Amino acid sequence: MTPPALSDLASADTPLCRCEEVTAGEVRQAAQQGVRSLDELKTRTRAGQGPCQGRTCGPLAARLMARQTGLKPEDFGSLSVRPPLKPVPLAALAAEALR
Numbered sequence: 001m002t003p004p005a006l007s008d009l010a011s012a013d014t015p016l017c018r019c020e021e022v023t024a025g026e027v028r029q030a031a032q033q034g035v036r037s038l039d040e041l042k043t044r045t046r047a048g049q050g051p052c053q054g055r056t057c058g059p060l061a062a063r064l065m066a067r068q069t070g071l072k073p074e075d076f077g078s079l080s081v082r083p084p085l086k087p088v089p090l091a092a093l094a095a096e097a098l099r
Contacts, residue, residue: 007064017057019050031068038079054079
């Protein structure tokens with residue numbers, strides 16, 4: 001985990017969510033506009049919707065929003081994650097349906 005003070009070094013263009021290309025500036029702006037949960041941030045910016053499901057950016061976003069608002073990172077909750085899914089070929093589904 002990165003030291004909390006590193007959040008201050010992130011410029012507006014610094015990528016925060018690499019999966020969805022959300023920047024630190026977008027997260028700060030969302031916090032200024034009243035976003036108070038990671039799930040709300042996810043809806044507004046797509047941060048946490050990528051393949052890692054916010055495992056990387058979630059804690060960073062919470063820390064960045066906390067520094068922006070004066071709240072604690074834990075006040076923003078945690079991200080709701082979807083269960084891991086694996087693409088299934090349509091042929092496999094069709095074969096199962098024909099059984």
